[in-house]
Amino acid sequence: MSTKKIELKVTINCLKCKTEILKAVAKLTAVDSVTVDVEKGTLTVVGGVDPVCIVTSIRKTGKCAEITSVGPPKKPEPKKESPKKPCKLPACCKQCQLVAVRYDTYYGGPCSIL
Numbered sequence: 001m002s003t004k005k006i007e008l009k010v011t012i013n014c015l016k017c018k019t020e021i022l023k024a025v026a027k028l029t030a031v032d033s034v035t036v037d038v039e040k041g042t043l044t045v046v047g048g049v050d051p052v053c054i055v056t057s058i059r060k061t062g063k064c065a066e067i068t069s070v071g072p073p074k075k076p077e078p079k080k081e082s083p084k085k086p087c088k089l090p091a092c093c094k095q096c097q098l099v100a101v102r103y104d105t106y107y108g109g110p111c112s113i114l
Contacts, residue, residue, distance in 0.1 A: 003032065005073040006051045008043045011064040012036065013093035024057040038089060046073045 012018050018036055021043060025034050030048040037044070043065070045054055051067050058065035 003046065003048055003073055005069075005071055006045045006049075006054060006067065007069045008045070008051075008054065008058070009041055009066045009068050010036075010043045010058060012038055012041055012089070014090045016092050017063060018089065020061045021058055021063055024061050025054060028053060028057060042068070 010021055012021065018038065022034060022036065025031060025043070025045060028049050031045060032047040033045070035044045036042070043058075051070055055065045055067060
């Protein structure tokens with residue numbers, strides 16, 4: 001397969017969303033590199049992986065993903081080290097905090113632990 005650069009628009013609300021998206025894409029075979037731009041809401045994947053497989057694996061995590069462009073990768077230019085900006089995302093968002101809770105009531109009857 002040929003190497004290509006795939007850009008996707010993704011919904012990233014918090015650090016947990018970002019981590020889930022990165023884990024889902026990193027599991028795929030033929031992925032050379034993955035970068036996320038939180039401010040723009042884009043995910044860039046370089047490798048020989050099918051773009052539809054990327055979208056499918058992201059959507060399985062419950063996040064929205066949309067392919068914006070597919071093309072040949074640019075040759076990497078030597079970059080100067082710049083200080084990294086701290087991430088401004090919250091640790092968790094309302095969408096990630098949806099957890100089902102079930103309460104069982106006990107009426108004092110005979111115990112049925114087997």
